[in-house]
Amino acid sequence: MSVTYLEAIRAAQARALAEDPRVFIYGQDVGAFGGAFKATKNLANEFPGRVLDAPISEDAIAGLAVGAAIEGLRPIIEMQFADFSTVAFNQIVNQAATLYWRTQVPCPITVRLPCGATSGSGPFHSQTMETIYAHYPGLIVMTPATVEDAYSMLLEAVAIDDPVVFCEHKLLYYHLKADALPTEALPVGKARLAREGRDMTIVTYSAMVHEALAAADELKPEGWEIEVVDLRTVKPLDTDTVMASVARTGRLLCVGESWPWGGVSAEVIARVATEGFDLLDAPPQRLNAKDTPVPYHPNLWAAHRPTARSVAAAARKILRQ
Amino acid sequence: MVQTVLETGPVAEESTSRATHINAYRLMLLARVLDDKFASLYRAGKIHGGVFLGRGQEALSVAVGLSLREGDIFAPLIRDQAGRLAFGESILDAVRTYLGSSLGPMRGRDGNVHRGRPLQGLLPMISHLGAMIAVVNGTLFARRMKGISGTVGAACIGDGATSTGAFHEALNQAAVEKLPLVLVLADNQYAYSTPNSRQFACQSLLDRAAGYGVAGHGVDGTDLCACLNTVGQAVAQARAGHGPQLVVAQLLRLCGHGEHDVADYVDTKLKSSPVGRDCLKVAEEFLRQQSWASETDLAAWRSEAIQRVEEAVATVQREPAPDPFAEEWTALSSRQLTELHDEESPGPVDI
Numbered sequence: 175m176s177v178t179y180l181e182a183i184r185a186a187q188a189r190a191l192a193e194d195p196r197v198f199i200y201g202q203d204v205g206a207f208g209g210a211f212k213a214t215k216n217l218a219n220e221f222p223g224r225v226l227d228a229p230i231s232e233d234a235i236a237g238l239a240v241g242a243a244i245e246g247l248r249p250i251i252e253m254q255f256a257d258f259s260t261v262a263f264n265q266i267v268n269q270a271a272t273l274y275w276r277t278q279v280p281c282p283i284t285v286r287l288p289c290g291a292t293s294g295s296g297p298f299h300s301q302t303m304e305t306i307y308a309h310y311p312g313l314i315v316m317t318p319a320t321v322e323d324a325y326s327m328l329l330e331a332v333a334i335d336d337p338v339v340f341c342e343h344k345l346l347y348y349h350l351k352a353d354a355l356p357t358e359a360l361p362v363g364k365a366r367l368a369r370e371g372r373d374m375t376i377v378t379y380s381a382m383v384h385e386a387l388a389a390a391d392e393l394k395p396e397g398w399e400i401e402v403v404d405l406r407t408v409k410p411l412d413t414d415t416v417m418a419s420v421a422r423t424g425r426l427l428c429v430g431e432s433w434p435w436g437g438v439s440a441e442v443i444a445r446v447a448t449e450g451f452d453l454l455d456a457p458p459q460r461l462n463a464k465d466t467p468v469p470y471h472p473n474l475w476a477a478h479r480p481t482a483r484s485v486a487a488a489a490r491k492i493l494r495q
Numbered sequence: 496m497v498q499t500v501l502e503t504g505p506v507a508e509e510s511t512s513r514a515t516h517i518n519a520y521r522l523m524l525l526a527r528v529l530d531d532k533f534a535s536l537y538r539a540g541k542i543h544g545g546v547f548l549g550r551g552q553e554a555l556s557v558a559v560g561l562s563l564r565e566g567d568i569f570a571p572l573i574r575d576q577a578g579r580l581a582f583g584e585s586i587l588d589a590v591r592t593y594l595g596s597s598l599g600p601m602r603g604r605d606g607n608v609h610r611g612r613p614l615q616g617l618l619p620m621i622s623h624l625g626a627m628i629a630v631v632n633g634t635l636f637a638r639r640m641k642g643i644s645g646t647v648g649a650a651c652i653g654d655g656a657t658s659t660g661a662f663h664e665a666l667n668q669a670a671v672e673k674l675p676l677v678l679v680l681a682d683n684q685y686a687y688s689t690p691n692s693r694q695f696a697c698q699s700l701l702d703r704a705a706g707y708g709v710a711g712h713g714v715d716g717t718d719l720c721a722c723l724n725t726v727g728q729a730v731a732q733a734r735a736g737h738g739p740q741l742v743v744a745q746l747l748r749l750c751g752h753g754e755h756d757v758a759d760y761v762d763t764k765l766k767s768s769p770v771g772r773d774c775l776k777v778a779e780e781f782l783r784q785q786s787w788a789s790e791t792d793l794a795a796w797r798s799e800a801i802q803r804v805e806e807a808v809a810t811v812q813r814e815p816a817p818d819p820f821a822e823e824w825t826a827l828s829s830r831q832l833t834e835l836h837d838e839e840s841p842g843p844v845d846i
């Protein structure tokens with residue numbers, strides 16, 4: 175048996191619905207149709223009345239989730255594409271994210287965001303949103319890179335008492351496969367060593383983990399052993415694991431698919447520079463998408479985002495120092 | 496943009512006149528042929544990303560494009576190939592955007608239906624539904640400030656998009672400002688897979704007009720004559736200073752949401768009901784009944800449309816794709832304010 179990243183997301187939702195009567199799913203076309211990406215396929219059938227189509231009203235979808243959470247339910251809401259969550263931004267960052275801090279009433283909602291650039295999707299169906307959501311206090315932001323994490327972290331997201339922005343990468347949906355669903359997982363907020371190495375640390379998350387691993391493969395014949403840290407959850411950010419890795423390797427490259435200004439890669443570098451400056455044998459670097467909207471044409475798209483090749487090139491520069 | 500202008504005069508008579516009708520029909524046909532070509536290019540793997548067709552909505556769409564004239568504003572949406580052509584968008588603009596040609600108006604940066612030429616009044620849609628209406632309002636607002644009168648702005652929208660806050664905010668805004676906005680709502684019974692029953696609870700979306708304090712016009716979207724009349728009237732009313740006009744057309748999307756979608760969720764009863772009629776066939780039948788077109792004419796028009804589309808595709812397929820090395824990686828017009836992130840240059844790196 176093999177299971178894809180997308181099937182894992184569906185399976186986690188099925189399990190959450192089965193085990194917890196407080197869970198329901200709400201979003202555009204998630205019902206009988208099973209969602210634009212089929213992440214809720216058959217769930218409306220299996221769980222009548224608990225997987226519901228929403229009008230094209232992202233603000234109201236997120237607002238309804240907050241209300242239902244106040245009533246003790248555990249909504250999972252799906253944005254058809256992460257890009258459209260900007261329409262729900264107010265409810266997510268001002269309502270959901272502040273509720274507990276203001277009232278001591280927790281807000282256990284899960285916002286599923288199909289994220290990330292795929293070729294031919296253009297500027298409005300390609301965005302990665304972890305950076306902007308991570309900026310706001312009161313939100314947890316998950317960015318699973320593996321089938322196993324997609325499954326276990328989504329279950330955790332539903333179980334956690336705080337609002338979780340769950341960033342699932344569309345590029346991984348169909349191609350990434352695992353032998354089986356996991357039976358155990360690292361705790362939330364803990365990063366994972368995706369590959370061990372002694373010469374340099376690449377810190378990354380989501381689809382970029384796979385680009386980093388491919389870059390590490392590319393650099394191996396050149397004699398370099400690259401360590402890859404998969405953050406898993408970008409907020410909270412597991413500084414300890416990052417620092418321990420940099421302590422071993424002395425070199426750091428951060429890779430993110432989002433834009434260069436601010437963001438996760440900037441945050442990681444800021445932390446290492448302030449708390450672990452002495453561990454560094456070379457200036458830390460980062461690699462992000464280019465500072466333009468995500469282009470449509472595959473030629474431009476491929477050059478816009480970091481790839482194994484550009485990650486390896488950036489790594490070489492650091493390794494030579 | 497070059498376009499066919501409706502003569503002034505009694506609208507009903509004029510819009511059903513032979514020349515107007517034939518012109519409209521041929522534009523619908525051209526749009527259908529172009530859409531079909533995009534669908535076949537998609538199936539052949541020649542198009543990156545999605546393909547979104549206007550099949551079944553050509554009559555309404557063409558009526559919008561033909562009711563507008565030079566200097567007007569048009570914000571089409573995903574099912575408006577016919578309206579775009581009628582407004583004056585070239586076949587090449589459409590093909591170049593779908594194929595990502597560097598010579599197209601979007602230069603490969605954006606694709607498919609996300610295209611336009613803002614300075615010619617053709618606004619380039621973003622995907623976020625409802626977002627274009629307020630932008631049309633803005634152009635009309637600015638014209639008023641600049642002392643320009645007599646132009647109108649049309650925005651197209653679907654039933655599903657009426658559920659957005661953006662739709663509400665913009666229609667209310669247009670009403671408050673009494674802007675010459677014509678909001679053309681294609682109620683094609685579905686928003687992707689979601690039927691109207693899960694989208695809104697009023698009897699008809701036309702009911703919305705009263706709530707916003709704007710004029711409302713209902714129309715059978717499968718009937719070209721009716722569309723030309725009704726949309727023509729709405730545009731004339733807006734142009735005459737009577738404020739925003741909401742046109743609600745009843746029709747059915749005769750294709751998937753996009754070409755990836757088999758749309759097996761569409762109610763078969765709807766397909767065989769009057770709302771499911773193919774507007775192109777209805778228009779063609781009307782031409783026959785009026786003896787305005789012979790079988791020879793119809794066949795000749797079709798082959799001309801096919802030839803124009805094939806020529807455009809052949810031309811564009813020889814054009815250069817965008818080159819990431821030549822691309823200016825900045826989103827700012829103030830070039831001097833662009834930040835450089837040199838570590839990410841796309842150039843090949845020698846070892």
Ligand SMILES: Cc1ncc(C[n+]2csc(CCOP(=O)(O)OP(=O)(O)O)c2C)c(N)n1
Nearest residue numbers: 254258622623624653654655656685686687
């Ligand atoms: C704000 C927003 N949410 C979700 C989507 C995804 N989406 C694209 S088209 C569509 C359905 C639109 O339905 P409708 O407005 O009825 O137009 P139709 O496709 O039927 O012409 C959806 C949900 C979007 N583009 N924008």
Ligand SMILES: [Mg+2]
Nearest residue numbers: 653654685686
């Ligand atoms: Mg619709």
